[in-house]
Amino acid sequence: MSAIFDAISEPVARRVTAGLAKIGLVLRSRAWKGAGTAGVTPTQGHALALLRDAPDGMRLAGLAKLLGISAPTASDMINALVAKGLVAKQPGPDRRSINLMLTPEGEASADRTREWPDFLADAVDTLPAGEQAGLLRGLVRVIRALQVNGDIPVQRMCVSCRFFRPYVHDDPVNPHHCAYVDAPFGDRHLRLNCGEHQLADPVEQEEHWQRFIAPTDAQLPQTR
Ligand code: SF4
Incomplete structure (x- = not known):
């Protein structure tokens, strides 16, 4: 059906x-x-x-x-x-x-x-924690795609940061590592505008990106 x-x-x-x-x-x-x-x-x-x-x-x-x-x-x-x-x-x-x-x-x-989007944060807060983290991860991917296409300027996100170490921990809740604060973190902690962000060189960014997207890309069914 x-x-x-x-x-x-x-x-x-x-x-x-x-x-x-x-x-x-x-x-x-x-x-x-x-x-x-x-x-x-x-x-x-x-x-x-x-x-x-x-x-x-x-x-x-x-x-x-x-x-x-x-x-x-x-x-x-x-x-x-x-x-x-x-x-x-x-x-x-x-x-x-x-x-x-x-x-x-x-x-x-x-x-x-900065309080302008509070009404939207309240709406997002109605989602369960896992869906909020999934939405954040999806937004990171969309924002990066816009950056790569030159539609928006480079944002200070974890995925382009030289301190980002994706999937280096066995912990499924906190698999990533931030070398700046030397602490593990999960998708729910991904930053979109971090004050400590430092741009990684392009080769390192691409390596980290491929490691970051590999787990979900392997799981997701292709849908229209
Ligand atoms: S310094 Fe900020 S942007 Fe860089 S990995 Fe750590 S939390 Fe993410």
């Missing part, structure tokens, strides 16, 4: 995409409302959140890359945040570069704007 559904169903990838698009619409509408309340635009809110995760500050070029916007656009946006007293420009370690840091007001604003 399932052949009937195979014949009348759109491919899974299309239905998942439709579901993500619905969530994206809600996020965008909530982001505009939250931004209005916090007095910043959604992109400025995103920049504040990224700077909040960078206690040593960030260069403009790095921030622009993470936001997926051009350097001149990022420069205008940062000047607006500086004028609002949320970001300070400080000399970088080599004195010739500029380091962007949050002011105390900027930190408070980042904490407020």
